[in-house]
Amino acid sequence: MTEKRRRGIYLLPNLFTTAGLFAGFYAILVAMDGRFEAAAVAIFIAMIMDGLDGRVARMTNTQSDFGMEYDSLADMVSFGLAPSLVVYQWALADLVQNGWGWGKVAWAAAFIYTAGGALRLARFNTQAESTDKRYFQGLPSPAAAALMAGMVWVGTELGIDGAEWWLPALLLTVSAGLLMVSNVRYHSFKDLDLRNRVPFVAMLVLVLAFVLTSIDPPKVLFGVFLLYAVSGPVLTLVNLRKMRAARRGNG
Numbered sequence: 001m002t003e004k005r006r007r008g009i010y011l012l013p014n015l016f017t018t019a020g021l022f023a024g025f026y027a028i029l030v031a032m033d034g035r036f037e038a039a040a041v042a043i044f045i046a047m048i049m050d051g052l053d054g055r056v057a058r059m060t061n062t063q064s065d066f067g068m069e070y071d072s073l074a075d076m077v078s079f080g081l082a083p084s085l086v087v088y089q090w091a092l093a094d095l096v097q098n099g100w101g102w103g104k105v106a107w108a109a110a111f112i113y114t115a116g117g118a119l120r121l122a123r124f125n126t127q128a129e130s131t132d133k134r135y136f137q138g139l140p141s142p143a144a145a146a147l148m149a150g151m152v153w154v155g156t157e158l159g160i161d162g163a164e165w166w167l168p169a170l171l172l173t174v175s176a177g178l179l180m181v182s183n184v185r186y187h188s189f190k191d192l193d194l195r196n197r198v199p200f201v202a203m204l205v206l207v208l209a210f211v212l213t214s215i216d217p218p219k220v221l222f223g224v225f226l227l228y229a230v231s232g233p234v235l236t237l238v239n240l241r242k243m244r245a246a247r248r249g250n251g
Helices: 011-032 036-058 064-096 101-129 139-157 163-182 199-215 219-248
Strands: 135-137 183-186
Touching: 011 036, 011 064, 036 064, 036 139, 064 101, 064 139, 064 163, 101 135, 101 139, 101 163, 139 163, 139 219, 163 219, 183 219, 199 219
Parallel strands: none
Antiparallel strands: 135 183
């Protein structure tokens, strides 16, 4: 007699996913209320929750198809929709005062980011088993969201009106959206072995990273994710030059 399959969902990993979903939802709410610093922090909290739910599921052996689908939907809200709406409210919404055409440019930029996030997540889900685990194809949506949230956080910390940064915000929003659906490769850092022993220097580097982040979280986090976003195109250009040089050498 076969054992009847139990119905239900695993609670623990889905609690972290729900927390990340709530953080993205909260970011949208407080951005509509003009509390942009809280919105940016909420997106970073959603990133932390997104990083924990999968690890908790693997550690407790509670992976499920439901959890994967739920995580993807939560990511769409937290990393696809929330960042674009937060930046739109902070820097782009006032463009409508310059004319109806500028208003269309503003919401089109926000939609490019949102559509890029949706396409990035869909491609990741369909290619997760067939791609090289060491690299991401396109800028990961959490990193793109951190880039957007970091910009807002830095701006609010410096006391800058978002409307004054409309051009950098517009360019960054469109660039992040396009990078998510590009074929540019980014290091995933999944090949890092965190279970076995590591050199003592690695622990010192980790402590130093925490100290630097605590000194000025907005600027440090924005700088880190900006460098990560730029690293993909730079490495792609370097690899292309190496390939061309190799072809000339063989020729």
